[in-house]
Amino acid sequence: MRKLVVIFLCLLAGALPAVAQADSCPxxxxxxxxxxxxxxxxxxxxxxxxxxAPVEAVPRAEARLTLAAPGDTVNAADVQTLRLGAMNLDxxxxxxxxARISANLPEDGVTLLAFGEVELDNAGxxxxxxxxxxxxxxxxxxxxxxxxxxxxxVVAVGNLGVPLLVIGRTADGAWxxxxxSDERLGWVAAELLQxxxxxxxxxxxDPEQQAAPNAIYGPLQAFTFRxxxxxxPCPTAPPSGILIQTPAVDRLILLWTNGVLLxxxxxxxxxxxxxxxxxxxxxxxxxxxxxxxxxxxxxxAGYKVRVPLDNFTVGTTVPRLPEPYVYADMRVLPLSVLPxxxxxxxxxxxxxxxxxxxxxPLTAVDPEDACTVAAFTxxxxxxxxxxxxxxxxxxxxxDSARPDGRIGGTDGVLWWxxxxxxxxxxxxxxxxxxxxxxxxxxxPPVPVQP
Numbered sequence: 001m002r003k004l005v006v007i008f009l010c011l012l013a014g015a016l017p018a019v020a021q022a023d024s025c026p027x028x029x030x031x032x033x034x035x036x037x038x039x040x041x042x043x044x045x046x047x048x049x050x051x052x053a054p055v056e057a058v059p060r061a062e063a064r065l066t067l068a069a070p071g072d073t074v075n076a077a078d079v080q081t082l083r084l085g086a087m088n089l090d091x092x093x094x095x096x097x098x099a100r101i102s103a104n105l106p107e108d109g110v111t112l113l114a115f116g117e118v119e120l121d122n123a124g125x126x127x128x129x130x131x132x133x134x135x136x137x138x139x140x141x142x143x144x145x146x147x148x149x150x151x152x153x154v155v156a157v158g159n160l161g162v163p164l165l166v167i168g169r170t171a172d173g174a175w176x177x178x179x180x181s182d183e184r185l186g187w188v189a190a191e192l193l194q195x196x197x198x199x200x201x202x203x204x205x206d207p208e209q210q211a212a213p214n215a216i217y218g219p220l221q222a223f224t225f226r227x228x229x230x231x232x233p234c235p236t237a238p239p240s241g242i243l244i245q246t247p248a249v250d251r252l253i254l255l256w257t258n259g260v261l262l263x264x265x266x267x268x269x270x271x272x273x274x275x276x277x278x279x280x281x282x283x284x285x286x287x288x289x290x291x292x293x294x295x296x297x298x299x300x301a302g303y304k305v306r307v308p309l310d311n312f313t314v315g316t317t318v319p320r321l322p323e324p325y326v327y328a329d330m331r332v333l334p335l336s337v338l339p340x341x342x343x344x345x346x347x348x349x350x351x352x353x354x355x356x357x358x359x360x361p362l363t364a365v366d367p368e369d370a371c372t373v374a375a376f377t378x379x380x381x382x383x384x385x386x387x388x389x390x391x392x393x394x395x396x397x398x399d400s401a402r403p404d405g406r407i408g409g410t411d412g413v414l415w416w417x418x419x420x421x422x423x424x425x426x427x428x429x430x431x432x433x434x435x436x437x438x439x440x441x442x443x444p445p446v447p448v449q450p
Contacts, residue, residue, distance in 0.1 A: 024089045025237040032096045032115070033334050039071035040098040040337075045109045046076045046219050051096035051337075054085035060122075076101060076219035079122050086117035086231045086240060098337065101220045104254055108247035112220065113337055116240025117228030122220055123256065130254070130261060132166045132197040133294045134178070142193065144186035148175030148207050155186045164188070166195060168205035177205050197296050198263055198289065200252040222256035226312055227273045238332045241273040245338045246286075259314030260307050261291040269342045270299070271333060279307040279314075282325045284335075285342050293318045302345035324349030328419050348381075348393055351419045355398020362400070362432040371435035373416055374400040379428040383421060384444045386410030393422065405441030417441055 036051030043049040048057070050072040057067040063078035076099060084095025099112040114120060136142045136158040145152040148170050158164060158180075167185075168177035175187050176199065187207070190199065228240040246253050248267035255262040257272065258279050268286030272279065281290050282304035290297045290305050295318035297305045304325040308317035327347040335342045355361065361374045375395050382389040386409040395401075401424075403416035414426040416438075 025087070025232070025234040028087055028089065028092055028094050029237060029332075029334060031092065032094045033337050035070045036096050036098055036113075036334075036337050040073075043073055043098055043100050045100055045102045047073045048076050048079055048082070048097060048099045048220075049073045051098050051113075051115075052094060054093055054095050055097055056083040057081070058083075076122065079220070081122070082114065082118070082120045084114055084116060084118045084240075086228050087233055087237055089233055096334070096337075099220055102218055103221045104218070105247070105249060105251065108249055110221075110247070110253060110255070111243075111245045111339055113243040113245075113334065114225075114241075115238065115243075115334060117231050118225060118240055118242060120223050120225040120242070123217065123222035123224060130197075130201045130203065132195055132199065132202065134164045134166050134176070134193040134195040136160055136162045136164070136192060137194040138192050142188050144178065144180065144188050146186065148177075148187040150189075152187070156180060156184065158188070164193065166193070166199070166202060169199055169202045170207065171204050173199055176202070196294060197291050198252060198265075201254055201261065201263055201291075217254070217256055221254070224258050224312060225272075225274050226276070229273070229275055235328070236332060238334060239273065239329050241271055243269065243271050243333060243335070243338060245269045245340060245342075258307075258309060258312055259292065260319075263289040263291065265289075267340070269335075269338065269340070271330065274309070274312060276311055277309055279309055281305050281307065282330065284330060284333075284344055290319055295319055297322060302347045304349075326350030327421065331421070346392055346421065348395070348422070351401055351422055352395055353400045355396060355400065357398075359398070361398065362430055365432035367432075367434065369433040370402050371416075371431065371433040371438055372400055372402055373418075373424065373429040373431045373435075374398065375424075375429050377428075379424055381418065381422045381424055383423070384410075384446065385415030385417070385423050386443075386446070387425075388446055389423070389444075390447060395424075403435070403438055406435070406438045407441055407443055410443075410446065420444075 032052035040049035050067045057065045058081035059065040060080045065074045067074050087094040096115040100109045103110045139160050142158045143154045144156040164178040166176045166178050176190050178188050246264045246268050253264040266286045269284045270288050271282040283299040283301045285301055288299050292307050292314045293316050297319045299305045303322040305322050306320040324347040326349050330344050365372045377397050379395050380391045381393040383392050385407050401418045405417035409415040415423050417423050
Protein backbone atom coordinates (compact mmCIF):
# COMPACT_ATOMS: atom_id res chain seq x y z
CA MET A 1 0.00 0.00 0.00
CA ARG A 2 2.83 2.40 0.87
CA LYS A 3 4.41 1.79 -2.53
CA LEU A 4 1.14 2.68 -4.26
CA VAL A 5 0.88 5.88 -2.23
CA VAL A 6 4.41 6.89 -3.26
CA ILE A 7 3.64 6.21 -6.92
CA PHE A 8 0.44 8.26 -6.70
CA LEU A 9 2.27 11.18 -5.06
CA CYS A 10 4.94 11.10 -7.78
CA LEU A 11 2.32 11.15 -10.52
CA LEU A 12 0.54 14.01 -8.80
CA ALA A 13 3.78 15.97 -8.44
CA GLY A 14 4.53 15.45 -12.11
CA ALA A 15 1.12 16.74 -13.09
CA LEU A 16 1.30 19.96 -11.07
CA PRO A 17 3.65 21.88 -13.42
CA ALA A 18 1.39 21.06 -16.36
CA VAL A 19 -1.64 22.34 -14.47
CA ALA A 20 0.21 25.48 -13.44
CA GLN A 21 1.37 25.98 -17.02
CA ALA A 22 -2.14 25.62 -18.36
CA ASP A 23 -3.39 28.17 -15.84
CA SER A 24 -0.71 30.65 -16.93
CA CYS A 25 -1.76 30.82 -20.60
CA PRO A 26 -4.96 32.86 -20.18
CA UNK A 27 -3.05 35.31 -17.97
CA UNK A 28 -0.44 35.95 -20.69
CA UNK A 29 -3.13 36.34 -23.35
CA UNK A 30 -5.07 38.75 -21.16
CA UNK A 31 -1.93 40.76 -20.39
CA UNK A 32 -1.17 41.11 -24.11
CA UNK A 33 -4.72 42.24 -24.86
CA UNK A 34 -4.81 44.63 -21.89
CA UNK A 35 -1.59 46.25 -23.11
CA UNK A 36 -2.47 46.40 -26.81
CA UNK A 37 -6.02 47.70 -26.58
CA UNK A 38 -5.29 51.07 -24.91
CA UNK A 39 -1.81 51.48 -26.41
CA UNK A 40 -2.97 51.01 -30.01
CA UNK A 41 -6.49 52.42 -29.75
CA UNK A 42 -5.60 55.58 -31.69
CA UNK A 43 -3.47 53.94 -34.38
CA UNK A 44 -3.92 55.92 -37.61
CA UNK A 45 -4.40 54.82 -41.19
CA UNK A 46 -1.41 53.01 -42.68
CA UNK A 47 0.31 52.79 -39.29
CA UNK A 48 1.68 49.83 -37.33
CA UNK A 49 1.51 49.79 -33.51
CA UNK A 50 3.60 47.78 -31.04
CA UNK A 51 1.19 45.90 -28.77
CA UNK A 52 3.11 43.36 -26.69
CA ALA A 53 6.64 41.94 -26.74
CA PRO A 54 8.49 40.31 -28.37
CA VAL A 55 8.28 42.28 -31.63
CA GLU A 56 11.06 43.00 -34.11
CA ALA A 57 10.59 45.44 -37.00
CA VAL A 58 12.95 45.57 -40.00
CA PRO A 59 12.76 48.88 -41.92
CA ARG A 60 12.71 49.34 -45.66
CA ALA A 61 15.80 50.86 -47.22
CA GLU A 62 16.59 54.37 -45.91
CA ALA A 63 13.73 54.24 -43.40
CA ARG A 64 14.15 54.48 -39.63
CA LEU A 65 11.88 52.72 -37.17
CA THR A 66 11.29 52.92 -33.44
CA LEU A 67 8.99 50.05 -32.54
CA ALA A 68 10.16 48.91 -29.13
CA ALA A 69 7.44 49.45 -26.53
CA PRO A 70 3.63 49.28 -26.30
CA GLY A 71 2.11 52.25 -28.12
CA ASP A 72 5.05 52.91 -30.45
CA THR A 73 3.73 53.50 -33.98
CA VAL A 74 5.44 53.69 -37.36
CA ASN A 75 4.28 54.20 -40.92
CA ALA A 76 3.36 50.93 -42.62
CA ALA A 77 5.19 52.03 -45.76
CA ASP A 78 8.46 52.12 -43.78
CA VAL A 79 8.16 48.51 -42.57
CA GLN A 80 9.75 45.72 -44.56
CA THR A 81 9.38 42.83 -42.08
CA LEU A 82 7.66 42.20 -38.75
CA ARG A 83 8.75 39.29 -36.54
CA LEU A 84 6.72 38.33 -33.50
CA GLY A 85 7.55 35.80 -30.81
CA ALA A 86 5.60 32.71 -29.76
CA MET A 87 4.12 32.46 -26.27
CA ASN A 88 6.79 32.09 -23.59
CA LEU A 89 5.34 31.42 -20.15
CA ASP A 90 8.65 31.85 -18.32
CA UNK A 91 9.12 35.32 -19.80
CA UNK A 92 5.38 36.10 -19.80
CA UNK A 93 5.79 37.06 -23.45
CA UNK A 94 3.57 36.77 -26.53
CA UNK A 95 4.17 39.01 -29.53
CA UNK A 96 1.29 41.20 -30.69
CA UNK A 97 1.11 43.96 -33.32
CA UNK A 98 -1.89 45.96 -34.55
CA ALA A 99 -2.00 47.72 -37.93
CA ARG A 100 -4.64 49.82 -39.63
CA ILE A 101 -4.31 49.95 -43.41
CA SER A 102 -6.21 52.06 -45.89
CA ALA A 103 -6.28 49.22 -48.47
CA ASN A 104 -8.35 50.58 -51.36
CA LEU A 105 -10.77 52.50 -49.13
CA PRO A 106 -11.08 56.29 -49.24
CA GLU A 107 -11.91 56.66 -45.54
CA ASP A 108 -12.39 53.62 -43.30
CA GLY A 109 -9.50 51.22 -42.96
CA VAL A 110 -8.86 47.52 -42.41
CA THR A 111 -7.52 46.26 -39.06
CA LEU A 112 -4.77 43.63 -38.95
CA LEU A 113 -3.86 41.99 -35.64
CA ALA A 114 -0.86 39.64 -35.70
CA PHE A 115 0.10 37.56 -32.66
CA GLY A 116 2.28 34.65 -31.64
CA GLU A 117 4.97 33.23 -33.88
CA VAL A 118 4.42 35.29 -37.03
CA GLU A 119 6.82 36.68 -39.62
CA LEU A 120 5.25 39.12 -42.09
CA ASP A 121 6.86 40.74 -45.14
CA ASN A 122 5.31 43.90 -46.57
CA ALA A 123 4.81 43.31 -50.30
CA GLY A 124 3.21 46.73 -50.90
CA UNK A 125 3.59 47.94 -54.46
CA UNK A 126 5.55 44.89 -55.58
CA UNK A 127 2.46 42.72 -56.21
CA UNK A 128 1.30 42.22 -59.81
CA UNK A 129 -2.12 43.16 -61.06
CA UNK A 130 -5.20 41.04 -60.59
CA UNK A 131 -6.08 39.01 -63.69
CA UNK A 132 -9.16 36.84 -64.21
CA UNK A 133 -9.70 33.95 -66.66
CA UNK A 134 -12.72 34.19 -68.93
CA UNK A 135 -14.38 32.46 -71.87
CA UNK A 136 -16.64 33.75 -74.63
CA UNK A 137 -20.20 32.70 -73.73
CA UNK A 138 -22.17 33.79 -76.81
CA UNK A 139 -22.71 31.35 -79.68
CA UNK A 140 -22.19 34.15 -82.18
CA UNK A 141 -18.80 34.89 -80.65
CA UNK A 142 -17.40 38.15 -79.30
CA UNK A 143 -15.77 41.02 -81.15
CA UNK A 144 -12.47 42.16 -79.66
CA UNK A 145 -11.97 45.85 -80.42
CA UNK A 146 -9.23 48.46 -80.31
CA UNK A 147 -11.23 50.68 -77.94
CA UNK A 148 -14.15 50.16 -75.49
CA UNK A 149 -16.81 51.29 -77.93
CA UNK A 150 -19.29 49.47 -80.19
CA UNK A 151 -18.07 51.39 -83.26
CA UNK A 152 -14.35 50.76 -82.64
CA UNK A 153 -12.29 48.68 -85.04
CA VAL A 154 -12.47 44.88 -84.58
CA VAL A 155 -9.02 43.30 -84.19
CA ALA A 156 -10.17 39.73 -83.64
CA VAL A 157 -13.25 37.57 -83.05
CA GLY A 158 -13.43 35.19 -80.11
CA ASN A 159 -15.56 32.12 -80.80
CA LEU A 160 -17.76 30.39 -78.22
CA GLY A 161 -15.61 28.92 -75.43
CA VAL A 162 -12.39 30.66 -76.49
CA PRO A 163 -10.30 31.41 -73.35
CA LEU A 164 -9.17 34.97 -72.65
CA LEU A 165 -7.30 36.63 -69.79
CA VAL A 166 -9.02 39.71 -68.40
CA ILE A 167 -6.45 42.26 -67.20
CA GLY A 168 -8.43 45.49 -66.80
CA ARG A 169 -11.77 47.25 -67.13
CA THR A 170 -13.41 50.59 -67.76
CA ALA A 171 -14.53 52.59 -64.74
CA ASP A 172 -18.13 51.45 -65.14
CA GLY A 173 -17.13 47.82 -65.76
CA ALA A 174 -19.07 47.64 -69.05
CA TRP A 175 -15.93 46.87 -71.09
CA UNK A 176 -13.05 44.55 -70.24
CA UNK A 177 -9.46 44.74 -71.45
CA UNK A 178 -8.36 41.23 -72.43
CA UNK A 179 -5.27 39.40 -73.57
CA UNK A 180 -5.63 36.77 -76.29
CA SER A 181 -3.65 33.53 -76.58
CA ASP A 182 -1.21 35.22 -79.00
CA GLU A 183 -0.73 38.01 -76.38
CA ARG A 184 -2.58 40.64 -78.43
CA LEU A 185 -4.75 43.03 -76.40
CA GLY A 186 -8.24 44.34 -76.99
CA TRP A 187 -11.59 45.36 -75.52
CA VAL A 188 -14.68 43.15 -75.14
CA ALA A 189 -18.14 44.01 -73.85
CA ALA A 190 -18.39 42.44 -70.38
CA GLU A 191 -21.79 40.88 -71.14
CA LEU A 192 -20.18 38.62 -73.76
CA LEU A 193 -17.85 36.82 -71.36
CA GLN A 194 -18.16 34.20 -68.63
CA UNK A 195 -15.65 35.34 -66.00
CA UNK A 196 -14.10 33.49 -63.06
CA UNK A 197 -14.03 36.02 -60.23
CA UNK A 198 -15.23 39.51 -59.36
CA UNK A 199 -14.43 42.11 -62.03
CA UNK A 200 -14.47 44.85 -59.39
CA UNK A 201 -11.03 43.54 -58.42
CA UNK A 202 -9.59 44.51 -61.82
CA UNK A 203 -7.61 47.69 -62.31
CA UNK A 204 -9.33 50.55 -64.14
CA UNK A 205 -7.56 51.22 -67.45
CA ASP A 206 -7.53 54.55 -69.27
CA PRO A 207 -8.60 53.72 -72.87
CA GLU A 208 -6.66 56.73 -74.19
CA GLN A 209 -3.36 55.50 -72.78
CA GLN A 210 -4.06 51.77 -73.21
CA ALA A 211 -1.88 51.01 -70.22
CA ALA A 212 -2.38 49.89 -66.64
CA PRO A 213 -0.25 50.69 -63.59
CA ASN A 214 2.22 48.03 -62.52
CA ALA A 215 0.45 47.46 -59.20
CA ILE A 216 -2.51 48.66 -57.19
CA TYR A 217 -1.75 47.58 -53.63
CA GLY A 218 -0.75 49.97 -50.86
CA PRO A 219 1.38 49.30 -47.74
CA LEU A 220 0.42 46.04 -46.03
CA GLN A 221 -2.53 45.65 -48.36
CA ALA A 222 -0.33 42.95 -49.82
CA PHE A 223 1.98 40.77 -47.74
CA THR A 224 3.51 37.34 -47.39
CA PHE A 225 3.70 35.67 -44.01
CA ARG A 226 4.24 32.48 -42.08
CA UNK A 227 2.86 31.46 -38.70
CA UNK A 228 3.80 28.86 -36.11
CA UNK A 229 1.85 25.65 -35.77
CA UNK A 230 1.26 23.70 -32.56
CA UNK A 231 3.40 26.34 -30.84
CA UNK A 232 1.07 27.04 -27.92
CA PRO A 233 2.04 25.63 -24.51
CA CYS A 234 -1.56 24.83 -23.52
CA PRO A 235 -4.98 24.36 -25.13
CA THR A 236 -6.31 27.65 -23.78
CA ALA A 237 -3.73 29.66 -25.74
CA PRO A 238 -4.70 30.98 -29.20
CA PRO A 239 -2.83 29.59 -32.21
CA SER A 240 -0.44 31.96 -33.94
CA GLY A 241 -1.72 33.91 -36.94
CA ILE A 242 -3.31 37.11 -38.21
CA LEU A 243 -6.82 38.42 -37.58
CA ILE A 244 -8.26 40.74 -40.23
CA GLN A 245 -11.38 42.83 -39.74
CA THR A 246 -12.94 44.86 -42.56
CA PRO A 247 -15.40 47.73 -42.06
CA ALA A 248 -19.01 47.79 -43.23
CA VAL A 249 -18.64 49.70 -46.48
CA ASP A 250 -20.41 49.41 -49.83
CA ARG A 251 -17.20 48.74 -51.72
CA LEU A 252 -15.04 45.77 -52.68
CA ILE A 253 -11.97 45.46 -50.43
CA LEU A 254 -8.92 43.65 -51.77
CA LEU A 255 -6.09 42.05 -49.82
CA TRP A 256 -3.29 39.89 -51.19
CA THR A 257 -1.36 37.35 -49.13
CA ASN A 258 1.10 34.66 -50.23
CA GLY A 259 -0.18 34.97 -53.79
CA VAL A 260 -3.82 34.51 -52.77
CA LEU A 261 -6.41 37.24 -53.40
CA LEU A 262 -8.92 37.90 -50.60
CA UNK A 263 -12.03 39.86 -51.57
CA UNK A 264 -14.50 41.36 -49.08
CA UNK A 265 -17.84 42.98 -49.91
CA UNK A 266 -19.25 43.24 -46.39
CA UNK A 267 -18.13 43.61 -42.80
CA UNK A 268 -16.06 40.52 -42.09
CA UNK A 269 -13.52 39.06 -39.67
CA UNK A 270 -11.14 36.31 -40.79
CA UNK A 271 -8.23 34.45 -39.23
CA UNK A 272 -5.20 33.53 -41.37
CA UNK A 273 -2.50 30.92 -40.77
CA UNK A 274 0.30 30.05 -43.19
CA UNK A 275 2.63 27.07 -43.37
CA UNK A 276 5.08 26.24 -46.19
CA UNK A 277 2.48 24.02 -47.87
CA UNK A 278 -0.82 25.65 -46.91
CA UNK A 279 -2.68 28.88 -46.21
CA UNK A 280 -5.79 28.58 -44.03
CA UNK A 281 -8.50 31.26 -44.41
CA UNK A 282 -11.06 30.98 -41.60
CA UNK A 283 -14.16 33.18 -41.46
CA UNK A 284 -15.51 34.27 -38.07
CA UNK A 285 -17.92 36.92 -39.36
CA UNK A 286 -19.34 37.73 -42.77
CA UNK A 287 -17.88 36.09 -45.87
CA UNK A 288 -14.64 36.29 -47.83
CA UNK A 289 -13.96 35.23 -51.42
CA UNK A 290 -10.65 33.42 -51.86
CA UNK A 291 -9.15 33.48 -55.36
CA UNK A 292 -6.12 31.32 -56.15
CA UNK A 293 -4.92 29.19 -59.07
CA UNK A 294 -7.80 30.55 -61.21
CA UNK A 295 -10.36 29.14 -58.76
CA UNK A 296 -12.79 31.09 -56.58
CA UNK A 297 -14.00 29.81 -53.18
CA UNK A 298 -16.49 31.57 -50.90
CA UNK A 299 -15.86 31.14 -47.17
CA UNK A 300 -18.85 31.76 -44.89
CA ALA A 301 -18.69 32.32 -41.14
CA GLY A 302 -17.92 29.07 -39.32
CA TYR A 303 -15.90 27.63 -42.19
CA LYS A 304 -12.37 27.63 -43.57
CA VAL A 305 -10.69 27.10 -46.93
CA ARG A 306 -7.22 25.61 -47.20
CA VAL A 307 -5.12 26.87 -50.10
CA PRO A 308 -2.15 24.65 -51.11
CA LEU A 309 1.15 26.54 -51.17
CA ASP A 310 4.61 25.79 -52.49
CA ASN A 311 7.15 27.21 -50.05
CA PHE A 312 4.66 29.80 -48.75
CA THR A 313 3.55 30.84 -52.27
CA VAL A 314 0.45 29.80 -54.17
CA GLY A 315 1.02 27.37 -57.03
CA THR A 316 -1.24 25.67 -59.55
CA THR A 317 -3.24 23.51 -57.12
CA VAL A 318 -6.73 24.93 -56.56
CA PRO A 319 -8.06 25.74 -53.05
CA ARG A 320 -9.82 22.97 -51.13
CA LEU A 321 -13.57 23.02 -50.66
CA PRO A 322 -14.89 24.85 -47.57
CA GLU A 323 -14.94 22.83 -44.34
CA PRO A 324 -15.86 23.62 -40.71
CA TYR A 325 -13.06 25.31 -38.79
CA VAL A 326 -11.79 24.08 -35.43
CA TYR A 327 -14.09 25.91 -33.06
CA ALA A 328 -11.88 25.30 -30.01
CA ASP A 329 -9.10 27.33 -31.70
CA MET A 330 -11.36 30.16 -32.86
CA ARG A 331 -13.10 30.78 -29.52
CA VAL A 332 -9.81 31.66 -27.75
CA LEU A 333 -8.55 34.21 -30.31
CA PRO A 334 -7.86 37.75 -28.94
CA LEU A 335 -10.97 39.20 -30.56
CA SER A 336 -11.55 41.90 -27.95
CA VAL A 337 -8.64 43.91 -29.40
CA LEU A 338 -10.50 44.36 -32.69
CA PRO A 339 -12.63 47.48 -33.16
CA UNK A 340 -15.88 45.55 -33.69
CA UNK A 341 -17.26 42.86 -31.38
CA UNK A 342 -17.42 39.39 -32.92
CA UNK A 343 -19.49 36.40 -31.79
CA UNK A 344 -17.66 33.27 -32.95
CA UNK A 345 -20.06 30.95 -34.80
CA UNK A 346 -20.30 27.52 -33.19
CA UNK A 347 -18.76 24.77 -35.31
CA UNK A 348 -18.23 21.07 -34.69
CA UNK A 349 -15.03 21.11 -36.72
CA UNK A 350 -12.18 19.49 -34.77
CA UNK A 351 -14.63 17.93 -32.29
CA UNK A 352 -16.91 15.57 -34.21
CA UNK A 353 -15.66 12.96 -36.66
CA UNK A 354 -18.40 12.53 -39.30
CA UNK A 355 -19.73 9.01 -39.67
CA UNK A 356 -19.13 6.89 -42.77
CA UNK A 357 -21.84 4.67 -44.31
CA UNK A 358 -21.70 1.07 -43.03
CA UNK A 359 -18.64 1.82 -40.88
CA UNK A 360 -18.67 1.30 -37.11
CA PRO A 361 -16.30 3.95 -35.67
CA LEU A 362 -15.72 1.86 -32.53
CA THR A 363 -14.66 -1.41 -34.20
CA ALA A 364 -10.94 -0.69 -34.22
CA VAL A 365 -10.82 0.91 -30.74
CA ASP A 366 -8.93 -1.29 -28.24
CA PRO A 367 -9.59 -1.16 -24.47
CA GLU A 368 -6.30 0.71 -23.93
CA ASP A 369 -6.93 3.26 -26.69
CA ALA A 370 -8.19 6.78 -26.09
CA CYS A 371 -11.84 6.95 -25.10
CA THR A 372 -14.14 7.22 -28.11
CA VAL A 373 -17.90 7.68 -28.13
CA ALA A 374 -20.28 7.30 -31.07
CA ALA A 375 -23.94 8.18 -31.52
CA PHE A 376 -26.32 5.29 -32.27
CA THR A 377 -29.08 7.71 -33.27
CA UNK A 378 -29.39 11.49 -33.38
CA UNK A 379 -27.89 12.86 -30.18
CA UNK A 380 -28.17 16.33 -28.67
CA UNK A 381 -25.07 18.23 -27.61
CA UNK A 382 -25.54 20.71 -24.78
CA UNK A 383 -23.43 23.52 -23.38
CA UNK A 384 -23.07 21.70 -20.07
CA UNK A 385 -23.71 18.36 -18.32
CA UNK A 386 -27.46 18.37 -17.79
CA UNK A 387 -30.77 18.82 -19.53
CA UNK A 388 -31.06 22.28 -17.98
CA UNK A 389 -28.24 23.46 -20.27
CA UNK A 390 -29.24 24.66 -23.77
CA UNK A 391 -28.88 22.45 -26.85
CA UNK A 392 -26.07 23.84 -28.99
CA UNK A 393 -25.81 21.20 -31.74
CA UNK A 394 -26.93 17.75 -32.86
CA UNK A 395 -24.94 14.80 -34.20
CA UNK A 396 -26.17 11.93 -36.33
CA UNK A 397 -25.89 8.14 -36.03
CA UNK A 398 -22.30 7.07 -36.68
CA ASP A 399 -20.74 10.43 -35.75
CA SER A 400 -17.99 10.00 -33.16
CA ALA A 401 -15.76 12.03 -30.84
CA ARG A 402 -13.01 11.65 -28.26
CA PRO A 403 -14.09 13.05 -24.88
CA ASP A 404 -11.55 14.82 -22.71
CA GLY A 405 -13.47 14.59 -19.43
CA ARG A 406 -16.55 13.29 -17.58
CA ILE A 407 -18.83 14.30 -14.76
CA GLY A 408 -22.13 13.41 -13.15
CA GLY A 409 -24.68 15.81 -14.58
CA THR A 410 -27.28 17.94 -12.86
CA ASP A 411 -29.81 15.30 -13.94
CA GLY A 412 -27.95 12.52 -12.08
CA VAL A 413 -26.62 10.91 -15.29
CA LEU A 414 -23.01 10.61 -16.49
CA TRP A 415 -22.01 13.13 -19.17
CA TRP A 416 -18.99 13.15 -21.51
CA UNK A 417 -17.24 16.44 -22.24
CA UNK A 418 -16.35 16.52 -25.94
CA UNK A 419 -14.89 20.03 -25.63
CA UNK A 420 -15.49 22.90 -23.19
CA UNK A 421 -18.52 23.87 -25.31
CA UNK A 422 -20.02 20.48 -26.18
CA UNK A 423 -21.31 17.82 -23.78
CA UNK A 424 -23.20 14.61 -24.53
CA UNK A 425 -25.19 12.39 -22.20
CA UNK A 426 -23.62 8.95 -21.73
CA UNK A 427 -26.79 7.02 -22.47
CA UNK A 428 -27.08 8.74 -25.88
CA UNK A 429 -23.84 7.23 -27.21
CA UNK A 430 -21.86 4.00 -27.32
CA UNK A 431 -18.33 4.06 -25.90
CA UNK A 432 -15.04 2.21 -26.39
CA UNK A 433 -11.48 2.58 -25.12
CA UNK A 434 -10.15 3.72 -21.77
CA UNK A 435 -13.10 5.96 -20.90
CA UNK A 436 -12.76 5.12 -17.20
CA UNK A 437 -9.42 6.95 -17.10
CA UNK A 438 -10.83 10.29 -18.20
CA UNK A 439 -10.50 12.99 -15.54
CA UNK A 440 -13.45 14.28 -13.56
CA UNK A 441 -13.93 17.85 -14.77
CA UNK A 442 -15.79 20.90 -13.52
CA UNK A 443 -19.13 21.80 -15.02
CA PRO A 444 -19.75 25.30 -16.36
CA PRO A 445 -22.30 27.46 -14.52
CA VAL A 446 -25.91 26.60 -15.26
CA PRO A 447 -27.38 29.36 -17.44
CA VAL A 448 -29.79 31.67 -15.65
CA GLN A 449 -33.21 31.72 -17.24
CA PRO A 450 -34.33 35.23 -18.23
